């Protein structure tokens with residue numbers, strides 16, 4: 291059977307760790323050639339590359355800060371030089387700089403918006419230019435291109451102490467929907483994944499001790515933390531032709547975190 295992403299090139303930003311690494315490996319396993327973008331940890335990116343290659347996949351690492359226009363343009367140039375085109379963009383790079391709102395510095399605000407929101411704009415713009423130039427290649431996919439924005443349950447759940455992060459993800463939601471509306475007629479699909487709590491370095495403090503893990507589980511009806519593989523599977527599906535009629539949605543992968551678990555025995 292043909293693998294779901296056979297012959298397609300997938301650029302995954304922030305793919306040296308966490309959810310991005312999980313998505314890169316899942317897409318490679320389905321036949322995609324993967325660009326592992328990273329910004330600061332070449333060793334970690336190499337590790338993901340080695341894992342993909344050991345499993346028989348094809349990939350390469352490219353360093354770029356997604357909030358830097360020049361570096362994003364250079365990353366695409368290098369991708370085109372190596373692999374000719376790009377079929378799938380996973381706009382994943384993101385970070386948290388948490389603080390009480392009244393103590394939040396402008397730098398903490400700007401940094402999070404720059405990576406989580408402006409970075410998604412810059413990477414998506416270049417991907418869409420390429421999708422429009424190339425159009426549909428029926429042997430590869432019914433779509434001219436696919437973008438998956440990594441959002442969060444916090445595109446809808448407010449988050450005290452994380453106003454910059456929640457605002458960035460709320461912004462990602464409308465960026466994603468506006469792009470989806472604008473380019474659906476050109477057969478470009480744009481969707482988001484909204485992860486809940488996934489075991490990655492970004493939320494280490496929330497699962498590292500039994501106490502914090504038990505606290506966290508109160509927010510998750512399925513009573514387990516998510517793993518990067520949970521997101522990898524969702525990303526493969528969204529990028530594949532199995533999801534050809536899916537456009538402009540956020541697919542929440544959160545173990546039920548959005549089900550108001552506080553009401554389970556209350557209200």
Ligand code: BGC
Pocket residue numbers: 386441442443444485486487488492493496
């Ligand atoms: C955040 C994590 C958090 C999760 C659920 C994610 O978007 O990055 O730190 O654990 O949302 O609250």
